[in-house]
Amino acid sequence: MISVCVLDPDRQPLDPCHPARARQLLDAGRAAVFRRFPFTIILHDRTRAASMVHAHRLKIDPGSKTSGLAIVQGPRVIWAAELTHRGQRIKAALETRRAIRRGRRQRQMRYRQPRFLNRTRPVGWLPPSLQSRVCNLMTWVERLARLCPITALSQELVRFDMQLMQHAEISGVQYQQGELAGYEVREYLLEKWHRTCAYCGATEVPLEVEHIVPKVRGGSNRVSNLALACVPCNQKKGARSAAEFGFPQVQAQARRPLHDAAAVNATRWGLSQALHATGLPVETGTGGRTKYNRTRLGIEKSHWADAACVGASTPDPLRVAGIRPLGIRAMGHGTRQMCRVDAHGFPKTHRARQKHYGGMQTGDIVQAVVPTGKYAGTWISRVVVKARGWFDLVIHGKKASVHQRHCTRLWAADGYTYALPAVAGTAVSSPR
Ligand SMILES: [Zn+2]
Structure with a gap:
């Protein structure tokens, strides 16, 4: 269980509430669903000025593959997520591109003067695979700050002091x-x-x-x-x-x-500077402190639990019972490569000119109601769109072909995919 974010009619964040309370508000018609990931409702009848709003702290444990996020209010963790980065995939894609270019130039089809040391990198430049980790985390910090009254940030900056x-x-x-x-x-x-x-x-x-x-x-x-x-x-x-x-x-x-x-890597340093630029107070902690807090509080190791234990501000005791983190995976926004090549670098296909088919694009989360056939039933899944109209969904962990006429979009692609039911009872088949 993680709390549901609540907005007032002017989209100002209020204290997040229990999912059961959110259901009551939705059933009574006092609120509407605002977002699915993270699950957010918007109230019709209560403003922020008329509400009691508490201070919330967003805590971050940046990792190279997966980062932990936790929102702590008083002695409780109220929301948690584990964000899986795509650094390795970015690196692999850039290496492929480099190999294709090199192959093309080797073929001596035309001559271009070699370029050498003619590019300057701006101060604070990070390789794209590392920059994506910083950008992923900043996207989520900014997103959460709009949905929840976050007043302070904590980040694990160094491994040891x-x-x-x-x-x-x-x-x-x-x-x-x-x-x-x-x-x-x-x-x-x-x-x-x-x-x-x-x-x-x-x-x-x-x-x-x-x-x-x-x-x-x-x-x-x-x-x-x-x-x-x-x-x-x-x-x-x-x-x-x-x-x-x-x-x-x-x-x-x-x-x-x-x-x-050796103790602080470029990604964490870049993230720290980006967090300070938000204007919120930023607390930094060490890996040693995180482990000390987590062990002292008797909390099992996970990315989100590490995030919750970052820094000197960690309350004692810290209540974490029943937290099921939202699984977030960075997927990117597709490719800009115009020409696909085969294993020998020979042009194979041109990229499709269209990104949308039937009003949907790759990365959307759709509900498919299939009346008959092998995949008869109701499914919620990430979609890969195809020009022919037969879209790829994930059903029971396997790729399944479902026609677009059975699909309705629930969530527009935002560069991420999600692994937890946004509302209890809705099974999002795990997208890959
Ligand atoms: Zn030994």
Whole structure:
């Protein structure tokens, strides 16, 4: 369950309400459906001035494949979503385009002077695959800010806090008690040692924080004396130093500090600047803090739960029971490539001139009422339109061909597709 957004007659956001309350309002004719994703109703009879509106905080955990979004009001998470990006697909498409162009130029059908270093990139430029992640998140921040009274933002900016580690004296007792500094150090070490055992290179195994020069031999608790080791290596090493254990390079690597740049990547930095430009107060947190909060609050790991646990503002306790996040997947707005080529780069087909067929376009969510045949029944699905009039739908997880005359558009394509029923009882067959 996630709350339903509520607007007043002037489209000003009010406090979101429980889906059952929204149903009552809709049944009583006091409201109408405004949007399906996220599900939003518009009230006919109550203005924002006459309502009590609370402060809501939108929290973001940016990820490379999937980002988490959560709206927190008081001690509760009231809305959550998981946004799947399309960075890899953008990268693949650009690489294909580059290969086609290169092939065409190699063919020497015409001569053009090669261009070299004749382009300047604006300040803050990001590669398209990374920029799309920032743009996806900003689309949703702006969209949610119009539908819900959001007064503050939180973002996980860095994985760990270098300042905290350099200036706080870190003691062994603190890790064992699960103090915040311990989480920061662990995130730092995971990054520095690439999530592998420093000695045998094992991955995907439980890793322990380990002293390179053991404490019994006078080794310190500073991060420069810490490495990650799998349990067998840690036990085998015992009271020896890394050099005595046969790994002098581990000792040498440990002395080299990680640069701050390693902790904050370009995407998160770009997002942070875009969030500040909204004018809302932005709180930033570290990955160490997120994990510390989530563990302390006893919340299971997921993208949206991480988002809800970002930053120092996280309330204790935080109520998350019953939250089912809205699944959002970035799909793009189709292609602008005019000429499709085959595997050898030979022109195959021209792009269709028309994007709409029967008033629908690829990416719309449609309701299909099929009277007879293999797919008889009522279906809701994302659609791929075809000139012949037979559209591709997803029925029972498989591609199905349904004629356009059976389809009615419910939702116009907006570059995203959604995986959760917007209203209970409506099964959106999972679009791919
Ligand atoms: Zn090992």
